[in-house]
Amino acid sequence: MSDPVENQPPGIAVIVLAAGWSSRMGAFKPLLPFGDDTVLGHVISTIAEAAIGPAYVVVGNEAARMVPAVEARGAVAVVNVGFADGMMSSIKAGIAALPETVDCAMILPVDVPLVRATTLAQIATSAGQGEAAILRPTFRGQCGHPPLIRRRLFAEILAASPEATLRDILDRHQQHAQTIAVIDSGVLRDMDYSGDYRRLADALPHRRHPDEAECAAIQDAVGTPEPTRRHCAIVAKLAVEIADRLVAKGMPVDIEAVRAGALLHDVAKGEPDHAMAGARQVAAYGFTEVADIVATHMNMPFEPGQPIDARHLVFLADKLIKGEQRVSLEDRFAPALAAFAADPAALAGAQRRRAAVAAVLAAVEAVIGPLGHLSVGNPVVSVES
Secondary structure, three states: OOOHHHHOOOOEEEEEEEOOOOOOOOOOHHHOEEOOEEHHHHHHHHHHHHOOOOEEEEEEOEHHHHHHHHHHOOOEEEEOOOHHHOHHHHHHHHHHOOOOOOOEEEEEEOOOOOOOHHHHHHHHHHHOOOOOOEEEEEEOOEEOOOOEEEHHHHHHHHOOOOOOOHHHHHHHOHHHEEEEEOOOHHHHOOOOOHHHHHHHHHHHHHOOOOOHHHHHHHHHHHOOOHHHHHHHHHHHHHHHHHHHHHHHOOOOOOHHHHHHHHHHOOOOOOOOOHHHHHHHHHHHOOOHHHHHHHHHOOOOOOOOOOOOOHHHHHHHHHHOEEOOEEOOHHHHHHHHHHHOOOOHHHHHHHHHHHHHHHHHHHHHHHHHOOHHHOOOOOOOOOOOO
16 A cells, blocks of 8 residues: 555645736736736636645736735745846745745746646646656647646756756756646737737637637547537537627627637547536536537527527537538428338437427527628538438
């Protein structure tokens, strides 16, 4: 039997680098508004949500404003009086402030604020499963933030010359490094300029759903075939255009949920009960709302007068696309109705699905008009053509 101590997770802290001048931004980045919080507050909240260990926030510029802001969020403020010497001085200050109980430190710049809590937790879990000196998250093969560094490298970092960078030290230990593939484009997205800030702030409300690149990464991870990907892309274009038109008419539809749900609805195509199999795979990455869309894309009951949501639109768009072609509902369901003619139970199920799709279609067209005018995909064709 293994020693129980060996199975204990390592003591982890997250060092948040927030001491710089923000000169390229033209405004002080950590305290810029970000959603319902500030950039700093959002980052600290993400670390707390991950529940992996304490946050040590290194401050320098605007320290008089930053220290109270950090401490009000329950994080530890570390003042770097030499912050003007560059980022390495802040990394050293953060590491020097860590207690002996901390075995590993993640290094997260405050201007990389879209990293998900699930990503931090995934890195922490990997740290508890191996002994690599460095763990680096990657998204679609590209290394991002935050790297995790074990204590055995702390002394080398603290002794590094003023001209050294953390990348120099990490590169010297490539043979002791491990990469962790994550479904999180946020590990690559920083904000140096005002345009970057606006793009990240605009993306924040939608981070509970995977973006297009993350959907592609999920498809990569589970091996979704290329023809299925093309089908999903066409379904997504149609579903999003319908959603756009509904929103323009004042209906509260989550367009990003529609896009992600449509891109992933057939992610497990070919597996038994592929809707539920795909839902489990998507939920495993932390995207529970999109998983619900995937789970219901084959069969989504609908009653007239019921509010239309993302699940209904993906259900509808999927039935209007066969392979890569637009089809009518009559042509879409004709093969199933014919095939199940001698099986009353299966036939009744197909008829219920067709009636539900027709009800969604009628509800949508009552708001935006006939869908035949939409430009997405190919013209409606017969499946016999």
